[in-house]
Amino acid sequence: MNQNSESIQAVVTVNMDKVSGGAPIFFARNEDELISISIKLSKILDSTVHELENGTYIVVRHE
């Protein structure tokens, strides 16, 4: 519904070799840290956390 307005605010991952590129990337040491960073980022950025199922979360702002 929110056409053309999604943007990736941050990428949080435990697999350093799986990500690179434009958005800010946060490396987590383990699953717990991954979730804790994601929650904090989502609150700070008013954004939604989405799971990519490879130990990587993206924080996306809709609209």
Added chain:
Amino acid sequence: MPDYLVVILAGVIAGVSSRIVLLRIDYRQYPGYPHGYLAHLSLGFVSSALGAVAIPAILKPDYTAVTFLALAAQQFREIRTMERRTLESLERTELVKRGLDYIEGIARTFEARNYLVMGTAFVTSLAAQFGGLAAAVFTALVALIFSHYFMSGDVIGNICDISPARLYFKGPILMVDEISIMNVGLESMRTKILKDGLAVKIRPIDGNARATIHDVGQRKAIAFTAAVILGTKKDVDIPEFTPMARKNPDTGDVGLYILPVEKDMEQLIAAVKLTPVLESARSKPLKAGPVIKAARKEGGLN
């Protein structure tokens, strides 16, 4: 022959009272009280005055005076613009958006209501002129009932079956029955959604209805209505709780997900049923049958 003043007064009174009847704060929380009310009542007064003086002007005879009706149309278009602007600026801070289609629909309604008021004033003054006051009262009542009936458009409940649906997760994907809604990454959010969320399936009864709820604006309007009536737990920092309506691309069924303040399935179904069918979304592809047949014949396909 009654005095022109009485004729005009009868028209104006009928017009203004029809505007009052049509003006009410409903679940869309619009228009605001008291200033929105005042603005619309004043405009209603102007339009009923315009409608009421038409008959005396013709009988006078002062035919050029009737051309001001054209001016009135211009005036009422302004109303639509005004409504649209107000709602669009409100939209920016709205947590659950109405959507532009809904706004356009509301704006158009406000414009059209003034034409109705003008019409009511016109027929009432016509009746007052030729039939006396009793006829005027009767005509005004008929016009009121007509405009009340006429302006309440179709609702989703008439074109779709709504039933409770199951909310669950397939991996990170939130599902309403077989329809995928969105990706929710955090486990804590998933638990919360499963605990407090509600979902319904909106099943169109025919092809026309399917085309109508295929419209994104229409689906937004449904989600908006549900959120207004049941409340929503969404806040600026929890966008996961945004009510959403997504469709099954194969069947055209729409799944609606919402995180209501009051977890009440019956009320949710009632809210969805109550959503107006937007003019911009309504379409009747089934009515195109004969046209398409003719076109196929012409093309030698049949």
